[in-house]
Amino acid sequence: MTELAAKAARLDDTDQLAGVRERFVLDDTVYLDGNSLGALPASVPGRIEDVVRRQWGADRIGSWAEGGWWTAPERVGDRIAPLVQAASGQIVVGDSTSVNVFKAVVAAARMAAADGDGRREILVDGTTFPTDGYIAASAARMTGCTLRPVEPARLPDALGERTAVVLMNHVDYRTGRLHDLPALTAAVHAAGGYAVWDLCHSAGALPVGLDAHRVDLAVGCTYKYLNGGPGSPAFLYVRRDLQNRFDSPLPGWSSHAEPFRMGAEYTPASGAARGRVGTPDILSLLALEEALTVWDGVPVDAVRAKSLALTDFFLECVTAYVPAGLVEPLTPARHEERGSQVALRCPDAAEVMKRLIDSGVTGDVRPPDILRFGFAPLYTRFTDAERAARTLARTLRT
Amino acid sequence: MTELAAKAARLDDTDQLAGVRERFVLDDTVYLDGNSLGALPASVPGRIEDVVRRQWGADRIGSWAEGGWWTAPERVGDRIAPLVQAASGQIVVGDSTSVNVFKAVVAAARMAAADGDGRREILVDGTTFPTDGYIAASAARMTGCTLRPVEPARLPDALGERTAVVLMNHVDYRTGRLHDLPALTAAVHAAGGYAVWDLCHSAGALPVGLDAHRVDLAVGCTYKYLNGGPGSPAFLYVRRDLQNRFDSPLPGWSSHAEPFRMGAEYTPASGAARGRVGTPDILSLLALEEALTVWDGVPVDAVRAKSLALTDFFLECVTAYVPAGLVEPLTPARHEERGSQVALRCPDAAEVMKRLIDSGVTGDVRPPDILRFGFAPLYTRFTDAERAARTLARTLRT
Numbered sequence: 092m093t094e095l096a097a098k099a100a101r102l103d104d105t106d107q108l109a110g111v112r113e114r115f116v117l118d119d120t121v122y123l124d125g126n127s128l129g130a131l132p133a134s135v136p137g138r139i140e141d142v143v144r145r146q147w148g149a150d151r152i153g154s155w156a157e158g159g160w161w162t163a164p165e166r167v168g169d170r171i172a173p174l175v176q177a178a179s180g181q182i183v184v185g186d187s188t189s190v191n192v193f194k195a196v197v198a199a200a201r202m203a204a205a206d207g208d209g210r211r212e213i214l215v216d217g218t219t220f221p222t223d224g225y226i227a228a229s230a231a232r233m234t235g236c237t238l239r240p241v242e243p244a245r246l247p248d249a250l251g252e253r254t255a256v257v258l259m260n261h262v263d264y265r266t267g268r269l270h271d272l273p274a275l276t277a278a279v280h281a282a283g284g285y286a287v288w289d290l291c292h293s294a295g296a297l298p299v300g301l302d303a304h305r306v307d308l309a310v311g312c313t314y315k316y317l318n319g320g321p322g323s324p325a326f327l328y329v330r331r332d333l334q335n336r337f338d339s340p341l342p343g344w345s346s347h348a349e350p351f352r353m354g355a356e357y358t359p360a361s362g363a364a365r366g367r368v369g370t371p372d373i374l375s376l377l378a379l380e381e382a383l384t385v386w387d388g389v390p391v392d393a394v395r396a397k398s399l400a401l402t403d404f405f406l407e408c409v410t411a412y413v414p415a416g417l418v419e420p421l422t423p424a425r426h427e428e429r430g431s432q433v434a435l436r437c438p439d440a441a442e443v444m445k446r447l448i449d450s451g452v453t454g455d456v457r458p459p460d461i462l463r464f465g466f467a468p469l470y471t472r473f474t475d476a477e478r479a480a481r482t483l484a485r486t487l488r489t
Numbered sequence: 490m491t492e493l494a495a496k497a498a499r500l501d502d503t504d505q506l507a508g509v510r511e512r513f514v515l516d517d518t519v520y521l522d523g524n525s526l527g528a529l530p531a532s533v534p535g536r537i538e539d540v541v542r543r544q545w546g547a548d549r550i551g552s553w554a555e556g557g558w559w560t561a562p563e564r565v566g567d568r569i570a571p572l573v574q575a576a577s578g579q580i581v582v583g584d585s586t587s588v589n590v591f592k593a594v595v596a597a598a599r600m601a602a603a604d605g606d607g608r609r610e611i612l613v614d615g616t617t618f619p620t621d622g623y624i625a626a627s628a629a630r631m632t633g634c635t636l637r638p639v640e641p642a643r644l645p646d647a648l649g650e651r652t653a654v655v656l657m658n659h660v661d662y663r664t665g666r667l668h669d670l671p672a673l674t675a676a677v678h679a680a681g682g683y684a685v686w687d688l689c690h691s692a693g694a695l696p697v698g699l700d701a702h703r704v705d706l707a708v709g710c711t712y713k714y715l716n717g718g719p720g721s722p723a724f725l726y727v728r729r730d731l732q733n734r735f736d737s738p739l740p741g742w743s744s745h746a747e748p749f750r751m752g753a754e755y756t757p758a759s760g761a762a763r764g765r766v767g768t769p770d771i772l773s774l775l776a777l778e779e780a781l782t783v784w785d786g787v788p789v790d791a792v793r794a795k796s797l798a799l800t801d802f803f804l805e806c807v808t809a810y811v812p813a814g815l816v817e818p819l820t821p822a823r824h825e826e827r828g829s830q831v832a833l834r835c836p837d838a839a840e841v842m843k844r845l846i847d848s849g850v851t852g853d854v855r856p857p858d859i860l861r862f863g864f865a866p867l868y869t870r871f872t873d874a875e876r877a878a879r880t881l882a883r884t885l886r887t
Contacts, residue, residue, distance in 0.1 A: 116546040124549065128550045130549065131541065148529035149514075151529075152525055189741030189766045189768075222741045228740075240753070321552070321768075321772070322769045322772075322774075323770065342623045342626075347623075353619050353855065368588055369585025369620065370719075374773050
């Protein structure tokens, strides 16, 4: 056993979250792609079977009321709330991340328009996951705003009296860089704009502090660090004091104050429910609800501490095992700037990852040449990090 | 046994679709709410268990490519296509009905704008299920159009040189009235507009003839007569020759021509995939895919014939059993004007339905005073219709 392998074993022995791994279905694969699709929580199959066989199969239509289906979007939102440090009643779950980005950016642009000081520019993170940029462009087009992509580092200089909305990613999906949400939100507010954050790569990986930092609106997916399953519904946060000003571009019947009156006039619900659109997708929502039970008793601060320890240790192993110059870490060394993944620039990244996967280490690649390793602290071990780095070194040498 | 009960038994004996009922999980309840939530197909629980335990739990991220997850929206769309008489490659599945109404109406309004003849009015079915009206209002607001609700019977008179888009329901969700899709579509086209149809209450219940009647765009839900499960994803049809003109208000990454290049510029996919938005919701999509297997070998014409026979027979039983004046049928007597449900106006409808459900007959109510009985031809028996009418008569007498 190498010195680092022994260190990994010691770190696992003293890991206060080590036992949480048992709440997941895992095997011998080193699974470092939980930042793309979280692993299966062990209790989800049983819950889904109950939802399908008993609630749908036997109770059928009665489950909408008595089975708690109708209220699931807000109930599941309230389970996510503590993970992003939001008080209850501000998060609703449903639709994809893309659809929620549209709701959030349009609603924020309308708040800016209602403020009446002529702010008509939307700034979007120029390094964003593409869907945010595409959807922000549509939101700008449909609200009469202009759109300007800005590198996150240049955002403070780009803010001004035309700034209506800023859409930023909390963590860069390629490099794993963590942006300074408190400072940037404060800067957007100081400039008079609304801050919309995309939390896809931070929710469930680190403390977000939505309420404390007075974020205006936020969206996030639930299939990465929240383990909701493939394509599980996204969430939308609207800060409580903005809810009455939330003017949705998708005012479906499910967001009505009295949906079952089925009236011709639209009267929006109050609270988080205003962010709903159509009939909630129950199978996926309740799989997610069950998946969130793995968080019982797990402090987010401990998750963050383990995430940093894991990524530190992985980088240490990479430095030790991989000959200099074969890969280049893109993820910042400073903890304040690091999410929960490690990105390594590497020629032939796609081919290297294919061989890694064949060798039992699953990560993924992002264009053009990035190897991406996600560290989901609830189930990733230090021995996994060591084995991944060792396998990577072997793969690169052959 | 009454004469009608004997007739019901004879009709069941000669029903060529009788055997299809075995493909569903059903019990002694007379379930006449399949127009709200279709019954559970018997093979769905096993498929979902496989998707969850094997595809997600064991194969994890690999299932996106090798497990056929990524291509599910078009593949499941192609399974729906023959049920609404559309050639393949024109239907995509994902998002809620409300979100798809938004895509369709905005895209149609943009086609009208591109035609350049100043058409800026959207007409919407004034008796529509509310979400269509709410979403059409948002689509009008965001495309610079005006919106006018019109009673379906008055639609031909309302069409004119300002007509950009007409959004109609194929079947009225309250009364069960079937509108004349071929004639109205032709009238919209003759006036120079685009026809968008909501097929929520017709897909899976009767032949729609989307291609034959040159419908422009259509949406429909999959949890009623298509039995996809609670809140299962909706479908969007864009006629093939309009696909290159489909300019989506929700251009998410999943609708990109090369989504995995993750480029900053948006280039829409060709074909049905252009109607996608975000990451597909796999659990619900694959439950729906499995649910659609109940249609194997089932001709839609036979489904329509049985639907009319069932509703005719139910009305006959109601007339025979229920004292005159206690209920008033709202569903048209003429077959050409009838969907697959029977609506009865009845004082104290909510209380009556509660007692019916307690007596083993499940339907539902719609404001203000409508008892609604849906007849899903794949699993509803003539004996169910007779028992429902008999139970209704007893309920109304006590």
